[in-house]
Amino acid sequence: MFYQLYEMNHAAVAPLRAAADAMRFFYRNPLNPLSYTEFGRTVSAGLELFERVTRRYGKPEFGLPVTTVDGRTVDVTEEIVWAKPFCNLLHFRRDLPAGRAPDQRILIVAPMSGHYATLLRGTVEALLPHAEVYITDWIDARMVPLTEGRFDLDDYIDYVIDMLHAVGPGAHVVGVCQPSVPVLAAVAVMESQRDSMLPASMTLMGGPIDTRINPTAVNKLAEEHSIEWFRDNVIMNVPWPHAGFMRRVYPGFLQLSGFMSMNLDRHVSAHKEFFEHLVKNDGESAEKHRDFYDEYLAVMDLTEEFYLQTVETVFIRHSLPKGEMMHRTVRVDTKAIRNVALLTIEGENDDISGLGQTKAAQTICSNIPDEMRLHYMQPDVGHYGVFNGSRFRREIAPRIVDFTRQHARTVTKKTPVKRVIKGGKAD
Structure with missing residues (x-):
């Protein structure tokens, strides 16, 4: 039920995220005089921060051409x-x-x-x-x-x-x-x-x-x-409409919550500094923050x-x-x-x-x-x-x-050994 609640909350916030994104572009538009003021940058920074902390991050690309x-x-x-x-x-x-x-x-x-x-x-x-x-x-x-x-x-x-x-x-x-x-x-x-x-x-x-x-x-x-505690408290069913509907998983967002709570002060400070970099128009530092958290906040289920x-x-x-x-x-x-x-x-x-x-x-x-x-x-x-x-x-x-x-090894052509596992799977 907790996973379903998480999905419902994410869906409920989606319209607010879309509105925040639209307003952010308005305040960042170079044709808008407010974009050149500290007030405009402050509003834009707050809107981007809201959009990012409520976003579900998709799988990133390796991007190594x-x-x-x-x-x-x-x-x-x-x-x-x-x-x-x-x-x-x-x-x-x-x-x-x-x-x-x-x-x-x-x-x-x-x-x-x-x-x-x-x-x-x-x-x-x-x-x-x-x-x-x-x-x-x-x-x-x-x-x-x-x-x-x-x-x-x-x-x-x-x-x-x-x-x-x-x-x-x-x-x-x-x-x-x-x-x-x-x-x-x-x-x-x-x-x-x-x-x-x-x-x-x-x-x-x-x-x-x-x-x-x-x-x-x-x-x-x-x-x-005990292992029963983990089974009872952190294992959940994948909600609809995901392809793995009803699969029992350890959700990635729980793992991420655990990791972030270990260094919560550092993550809070990082987001505060990100906001300040945006207000100061320090694009390079802000981009480093985006790159790191785009990766760090993208999680998967086990x-x-x-x-x-x-x-x-x-x-x-x-x-x-x-x-x-x-x-x-x-x-x-x-x-x-x-x-x-x-x-x-x-x-x-x-x-x-x-x-x-x-x-x-x-x-x-x-x-x-x-x-x-x-x-x-x-x-x-x-x-x-x-x-x-x-x-x-x-x-x-x-x-x-x-x-x-x-420790490189000279390779000679061999026929691969067929693996046989008693009582298990044979490959």
Whole structure:
């Protein structure tokens, strides 16, 4: 019922939003003398702020038409190379000269935690000059009809393995935040099954591998409540007229509310400063605010089964670091990983995945040779700065590129191993 109420409120405000938008254009019109006065700019700023805080933000575009390779600007084409009901695999195909030696292939597994994959636009942009980049483009659960079936954490792991098969042998996989756990599980499953499409390396960034270490507010919330509490309080039915009508989901707006409440003062200050920038006619600063919040406020729903299984497995039971995590009927054995290089990256001020939680992967993957492992802690960045921003571009991205090049694997043509999962799905 709460989701339906949310939709009704959004619809009820729509006429006011339309009126505010029209009035804003009136006060910003260069033919209107008031647009050159502080009064006109103040009214216009207030109307834009109202329109933005009541808007439902749609899925943003990646918007990466070009990149620079070998000092030359080349065109980039976004293409879907693999698709299933809950995810598309995007490839950013670069228009490279014929005969040029191929670069490393990097699969970025984006978080399925409320935001769209475009949150990693900066990650993709920084890696594009150096690699063939692929990224998981997760689909909003409210847009997936019930007829497409369920999607849980086990399906997520299967999707990651299937996408590594689609990218091909010797690729590199990067798990950003939430996907660190299923990526590590997928690699462990592939290694134990002697999968010929095993990646050459995996990079885990700001992920909740072991949330018992330096628990954050997010971790403590999960520990303080039972899985039944989450099922009763945050799971809702998708309302009509969305394609996923009646699908049980964890709504994206609830996730966004939780994230914003953790730093509410900062978000309030940001919107106050945005208003002041508009009044002062500081267009550049105002545009930076728009760009950030157009991305940050665009959210998607998660399926009930994926959300609850993730909460229980990762945040309540701590199954992966305890060696108790199951993928369908098979135990996930991280000690089986011997042939995949491991890079873990953390932010010093991360308030989502506490310092040490990602580094725990180095401990539980005890059979990876020392020369194939590396940990890096980036000073002075929070969670977002681990995969985006100036320090990411300057300090972190070069380390990822160097690590993948250092551990590149010579690829020989092999027939892909057919995966068979007892008691589960066969792919």
